[in-house]
Amino acid sequence: MAEKKKTRKKSPKTKKSVKCTILYTFLAILLVGLSIGIDQVYRMCYKNICTKSGESTYLYVHTRMSLDELMAYMKTDYTIESPYNFRLHARLLHFTYVMPGKYKVDAVEADLDFIRRLRNGEQTPVKVTFNNIRTKKQLAGKLSQQLLVDSVSIVSLLNDAKFLEAYGMKPETAVCLFIPNTYEMYWSVSARGLVDKFYGEYKRFWNEERLEKAEKAGLTPVEVAILASIVEEETNKASERPIVAGLYINRLRRGMLLQADPTVKFAVGDFGIRRVLNKHLQIDSPYNTYRYKGLPPGPIRIPTAAAMDAVLNYTKHKYIYMCAKETFNGEHNFATTLAEHNRNAARYQRALNQRRIMR
Numbered sequence: 001m002a003e004k005k006k007t008r009k010k011s012p013k014t015k016k017s018v019k020c021t022i023l024y025t026f027l028a029i030l031l032v033g034l035s036i037g038i039d040q041v042y043r044m045c046y047k048n049i050c051t052k053s054g055e056s057t058y059l060y061v062h063t064r065m066s067l068d069e070l071m072a073y074m075k076t077d078y079t080i081e082s083p084y085n086f087r088l089h090a091r092l093l094h095f096t097y098v099m100p101g102k103y104k105v106d107a108v109e110a111d112l113d114f115i116r117r118l119r120n121g122e123q124t125p126v127k128v129t130f131n132n133i134r135t136k137k138q139l140a141g142k143l144s145q146q147l148l149v150d151s152v153s154i155v156s157l158l159n160d161a162k163f164l165e166a167y168g169m170k171p172e173t174a175v176c177l178f179i180p181n182t183y184e185m186y187w188s189v190s191a192r193g194l195v196d197k198f199y200g201e202y203k204r205f206w207n208e209e210r211l212e213k214a215e216k217a218g219l220t221p222v223e224v225a226i227l228a229s230i231v232e233e234e235t236n237k238a239s240e241r242p243i244v245a246g247l248y249i250n251r252l253r254r255g256m257l258l259q260a261d262p263t264v265k266f267a268v269g270d271f272g273i274r275r276v277l278n279k280h281l282q283i284d285s286p287y288n289t290y291r292y293k294g295l296p297p298g299p300i301r302i303p304t305a306a307a308m309d310a311v312l313n314y315t316k317h318k319y320i321y322m323c324a325k326e327t328f329n330g331e332h333n334f335a336t337t338l339a340e341h342n343r344n345a346a347r348y349q350r351a352l353n354q355r356r357i358m359r
Contacts, residue, residue, distance in 0.1 A: 140154035231310060323348050
């Protein structure tokens, strides 16, 4: 008799593997179908915000706006493809109003993404820069040109003695908090937030190393800023600043009057004076260092970081007199004796007369 062929039965493991493969395939097909469906729903329901310029731009919101106010405000520069969808998505995201700020708008983007960003207050920071500032009014004006905050609010805080106590400042020294540079901040920052921001930068500038140098020079950080403001007004030559700083430190230590012409110009309120006359020296002001010993009550300009570092790294020498050179190249003649200084001053006075510079 012929032998019967033995049939091999599939093992339970093999059956299970086949079932898993079928299941995974089904799930994969289902997921692909769902993703396609979701994409189609997205394309049908989610419309775009488009800039009319065809390029990415920024939306500046000056005051808190409701949804209707926002849509009306955007009409000039933007196209909302479906106002109906825009309102629907705003309700779904519980959007009620947008806070003041600077918001980036891509050339084309989904309204849902745009609404979400506004709702979350996701602003784009702005770069704020300032330099060559002498007064609070100038500072406030420069900052308000770049930010939403108005200059009056800034000046008001910088004159508020009680408010400034928390920062260790007085109205006369408030500008010490502001070190010329470029900073990133939100366009809608408040006046108080602005002062807080610069106070943080001020604390970072005055690190342990600089504080140690100030202490060795016998100065506080505020006094360094005041002296640096005088040094910076005295010379536009960076190489001279440590020398000028050393000269004034020598005079302070000897208890001498600083007799710094820039402080007189500040007291008079005329920085255009080229020839300081006796009538200018008679003005009764704590900023007149020809009449009052020591440093003036506050800076006569907002000093740069470089000027403050020049004071902290002042040159050690014996000079106690200085006079602008008769060449008018911005440099100075330095002297250790009054006789030598008088000769330097006479040459400078003759040069002024020859050029008919009388004020």
